[in-house]
Amino acid sequence: MLILELYIFVLAGFVGFMVITKVPPLLHTPLMSATNAISGISLVGSMVAAGARHGTVATTLGFVAVVCATTNIVGGFLITDRMLKMFKRKEAPVATEAKH
Amino acid sequence: MLILELYIFVLAGFVGFMVITKVPPLLHTPLMSATNAISGISLVGSMVAAGARHGTVATTLGFVAVVCATTNIVGGFLITDRMLKMFKRKEAPVATEAKH
Amino acid sequence: MRDTITQFSYLVASVFFILGLRSLTHPDKARRGMQLAAVGMLIALCGTLINHQILDYKWIAAGLVLGTLIGYPLGMWVPTTALPQRIAMSLSFGALAATLVGIAEYYTAFHGGEGTIAPARMAAIGFEVLLGSLTVTGSMMAFGKLQEILPGQPITYRGQNAVNALLFAGAMGLLITCIVNPAYAPAFYGMIAIAAALGVLMVIPIGGADMPVVVALLNSYCGLAAAATGFALGNSILIICGALDGASGFLLSILMSKAMNRSFANVLFGAFGGGDAPAAVSSGGQLPVRSISVEDAAIQLAYAARVIVIPGYGMAVAQAQHAVRELAELIEKRGGEVKYAIHPVAGRMPGHMNVLLAESNVPYDKLYDMDEINGEFPQTDVALVIGANDVVNPAARSDPSSPIYGMPILDADKAKHCIVLKRGMAAGFAGIENALFHAPSTSMLFGDAKASLVKLVSEVKAA
Amino acid sequence: MRDTITQFSYLVASVFFILGLRSLTHPDKARRGMQLAAVGMLIALCGTLINHQILDYKWIAAGLVLGTLIGYPLGMWVPTTALPQRIAMSLSFGALAATLVGIAEYYTAFHGGEGTIAPARMAAIGFEVLLGSLTVTGSMMAFGKLQEILPGQPITYRGQNAVNALLFAGAMGLLITCIVNPAYAPAFYGMIAIAAALGVLMVIPIGGADMPVVVALLNSYCGLAAAATGFALGNSILIICGALDGASGFLLSILMSKAMNRSFANVLFGAFGGGDAPAAVSSGGQLPVRSISVEDAAIQLAYAARVIVIPGYGMAVAQAQHAVRELAELIEKRGGEVKYAIHPVAGRMPGHMNVLLAESNVPYDKLYDMDEINGEFPQTDVALVIGANDVVNPAARSDPSSPIYGMPILDADKAKHCIVLKRGMAAGFAGIENALFHAPSTSMLFGDAKASLVKLVSEVKAA
C-alpha cells in the first residue's frame, strides 16, 4: 500500500519535472496560478472531513478547509483562464484558436 | 490495490511517452535494444516461479523463463553498450566523455 | 463499487491535470488544456461526493458556496499587477486547507476514532501539518510584504539563523515524539505552533523583492504538504497533485535564483533585496545625468527605424502597459520596427512582463527572451527602458564587486541611443547605482512611466 | 521487513531505468545512463533473491548461468548488420518468459494453490499469456523473414483478414470464459494456442521489409504483456517497465510508418514490401542508363568541393561502412567537404545507418537528418548514393500513382552530379522503378558497394 503510493509519488515527480521544464518563460505566471488552482484538489480531503459527522471540531475544521480549497479552485482556474485568454499571436486570435 | 497499480501504469506511460519522444533518431537502434534489455526485468517474476517449489511443472516453466529473461538482460545491455561506445564526436572520444 | 467509481474519477482527473499542465508548453493550446484540467477537477469532486464516508452534505454545500463567493472576485477582479501577492494569498489558503485536514484527522483519531495512529500514517500527518502551517504563516508574511502592508526591508537580528535552526530542531523533535507516542496531543499542537512561528521568522529576514522566490519555494512546500495529506488519507490524486505542485514550485524558484545569479542560500539567508527604499536616497548626484524633454524623446522615437522596448517593474507599478502598446503601434505605423525584450526576472515574478503586455494585446511573438534579442542591440536605434533598472545594469557584466555581478542582463547600453523612463534616480530592488543612467548614449525621461508615455504618444502623433 | 527491502530495491531500479532511457536523449550521456540502468537491474535481482517465496535456488542459479552463456555471444558477437533480426529474436525470448510465468501462475493456482483465481487477476494473467504467446510466434516469424530463412514475400490467401478476425474473436471468447470460470483449463490453454497461431498468421502476409514496423509493434505488445504480468503478480516494477517498453515500441512503429508515409493498417494488412525479389527482374532496360567507370567516378570525387553521402540498405548488405569512411576521409584530406545524409527509414530499422557509420568511427556530428540537409543538395557537387534506393526515389515527390508517393525523400536528384553504387538495376524494397537512376545528372557505378568503394579509394589515392 504505502510502497505503491511511494511509486506514485516518484513517478508523478518525474512527470511534473518533465512537464514543467517544457513550459516557456512566456507562460510562467499562468503556470504558477494553474498549479495553485490544481492544489485546490485538497478539497477532496476537506469534504470528507466536513461531511463525515466526526463531531463539531472535525466538521468545523473541515468546513473552513472546504472554503479555502474552493476559493483556490474557483479563483485559480478563473484567473489562469483570464491570463491565457490574453496571449495572442499577431494574426487574429480566432485564427490561432482555429489551429487547434 | 489494483487501482493504485493502474495509477502506476498510467503515470509510467506518461513518463515513457515523454522520455522516448525526446530520443533523437540517431539513437533509435540503441533505444530498441535498451528497451529489450530492460524488458528482461520479467526475470524477477520468473525467479519466483522457478524457486517457489510449486512442483516440477512450475519449476520447469520458471527455469526456462529465467533462462530467456537472463539472455535478454545480458545480451541486451551488452549490445546496447557496444553500440553506444561507437557514437563519437569529432573531438577525441576522451574529451567527449570527460564532459560528463 | 462506489469506491471504485471514486477512484476512477480520481484517475481520470489526474490525467486531465497532467494534460492541462502539459498544454502550457504552447500559448495556443494552453487555454483548452487548462479548461480540461478544470473539468478534471469537477470530475474529482463528483467522485468524492458519492463517497460513503460523507453522511452530511450541508456543511460541504455551505463551504462550496462560500468558497465560490470568495474565489470569484479573486479570480476575476484582481488586477494583473497584483498577481504576486494574489498567488501568495491563495498559497496560504491551500496550505491552511491541508493543515486543517491534518488536524481533523488527528483529532478524530482520538475522539471517537481508533484511539491511535500507526507510525507511518502519523509521520504523514505530521509532515502535512508541519509543512502546512509553516507555509500558511510564511506566505501570509510574503503577501504582507508584497502588498506593502509590512515593511519590505529585511528585518534581521543577531543569531537569527541560530534561532530558526533551533526552532526547526524542536519541531522535528516533537514530530518524532508524535510518531512514537501519537496519543500525546501537546507534542502535536506544539509542533504546529512552532512551525507557524518558523514560517514567520524565516520570511522576516528576506527582502520584499525576493518574495517571489520565497513564494515559489513555499509553493513547493505546499505541494509536499498536499502529497503528505495523500499519504495520510491513502489518496493518490493528492499525492500526484502534490508532486506536480512541488516540482513546479521548486523548478521556478531555482530558475529565479539562477536568473538573479544568486544561490538559494543567499536568497533565503542573505537578507538581501530590501526594495527601492534603502539606496534610493544615497545614489545619483555625483555623476552627470543627461535628462531629455518629452519633445526630443518623441522626435528620436518617431524617426527611429529599430526600437527595442525594455519593460521592468516600474511599468507594472505605473500600470503603463497599455500606453506602451499605443506608442509602439504609432512607431510601427510610421514604419519603425518595435520589439520587446523580456528579461527572465524583470518585474516581480516569472513571466510578469509577458502577462502585462499580453493584457494590453501585444502579440506574444513580439516578445523576445533575453538570449534571442541581446545580439540585436548594436543595430538598434533606440532602446526604450520603461521602469527597468537592475535588469539593464551593466555593472552585472563589468563590476565584480557589484552584488548582482554575473547576473545576465539586457545590453541596453549597446544600443545607439537609450531612453530611460523612471521617476527619479532611485535604485532598483537591488538597491545599487546603475551606470547606464550616466552613459553618454543614455538620456533620462523623468516622471511616472505612464504619464511620460501618454505625453510621448501625443508628441509622436504630432511629429 | 524483507518485503520492504525488495520493494525499495524495485523502486530504486525503476528510477534508474527511467534515468537510463532519459540519458538516451544525448549520445554523450547515453552510455553512462545505460550503465546506471544495468546497475538498477542488478539491484532489482538482489532484491528478488531475498524474497521469502523463494525456497530453492539451484534452478534459478542454473537458469542465470545458462542465460548468461547464451546472452553473452548475442551481445558481443552479433554483427551490427544483423541487428533487426537480433532484436526480433530477443523479443520472442522476452515474450516467452512472460508467457511461461503466466502459465506457471495459472497452473500452480490449481495444483496445490488456492484452487481458484479472482477475476481481476485472471484477466491480467489472460492478457499476459495472450499477448505473450502472440508475440512469441509473431516475432519468431519476423526473425525468420529478416534472417531470410523464410521467404520475404507476403503470403496471402483469400479471406485472410476474416480468418484472423475470427481467431481473434475466438481468443477473446476463451479469455472471457477463463475469467468467468478459471478452473476450466481447456479454455486457458486453447486461448494460448489460438494466440500463438494468430501471431504466425498475422505476420505471414507482411513483407520482409516491413518487418521492422512489425517488430516495433510486437515490442509494444511484449511491453503490455510484461505490464499484465505486473498486475497479475502485484509487482510494480513489471508494470513500469511494461509501460516504458510499450510506449517505446508504439512510438517507434508510428514513426516508421509515418516516415514511410503509410498507415498502420496498410503496413499490417497491406501485404506490401515483398523485398527486392519481385520487381527485381521487371525493371530496368527501357530507359537510358549512364554507367560510369571507377576511374571517372574517382576523378569526380577527388575534385569535388562538396560531397554528400547517402547510405541505404545496400551499404548494410555489403557491410561497406568502413570503406565509406575511408573514402570520405580521403576526400576530406584533399580539401573536399563530406556530409552524410541519413533518411529516417534508410536501411531496415530506425537509426540503422547511424549505428553502422558510428561503428566505422564516423563522428555523429557529420550525420545529418533529412530535414537538416535537404536544402544543401543544389550546392552539392556529388551526391554519392550507396545502396540506397527508395529513400532517394523522386517518384515519391512527383508521381501520385507511386506506392511511395508522399514519403519524404532525400533530394539526391537536385545535386550537380549523382553517383549511385548498386549491383544492378534491381528495385528497392518497395519494388518500384527509380527515375533517379535514369536522370541525366546520374551515373551508375555497378557492383557490390564494398568492392566498388575499395576500388574508388585506391583510385582517389592515385588521383
Ligand SMILES: NC(=O)c1ccc[n+]([C@@H]2O[C@H](COP(=O)([O-])OP(=O)(O)OC[C@H]3O[C@@H](n4cnc5c(N)ncnc54)[C@H](OP(=O)(O)O)[C@@H]3O)[C@@H](O)[C@H]2O)c1
Ligand atoms: N521577476 C522575478 O521573478 C523576480 C523575482 C525576485 C526578484 N526580482 C528582482 O526584481 C528586479 C527586477 O528588475 P527590474 O529592472 O524589472 O525592476 P527594478 O530593478 O526593481 O527597478 C524598477 C525601477 O522602476 C522605477 N519605477 C518604479 N515605479 C515607477 C513608475 N511609476 N514609473 C516609472 N518608473 C518607476 C524605479 O525607479 P524610480 O523609483 O526612480 O522610478 C526602479 O528603479 C531584479 O533585480 C530581479 O532580480 C525579480
Ligand SMILES: NC(=O)c1ccc[n+]([C@@H]2O[C@H](COP(=O)([O-])OP(=O)(O)OC[C@H]3O[C@@H](n4cnc5c(N)ncnc54)[C@H](OP(=O)(O)O)[C@@H]3O)[C@@H](O)[C@H]2O)c1
Ligand atoms: N529503416 C526502417 O526503419 C525501415 C523499416 C521498414 C521498411 N523500411 C524500408 O526500407 C527501405 C529502405 O530504403 P533504402 O533506400 O535504404 O534501401 P532499399 O530501397 O531497400 O534499396 C536498397 C538497394 O541497395 C542495393 N543493394 C543491395 N545489396 C547491395 C550491395 N551488396 N551492394 C550495393 N548495393 C546493394 C539494392 O539494389 P541492387 O540489388 O541492384 O544492388 C537495393 O536497390 C525503404 O523503402 C523503407 O521504407 C525501412
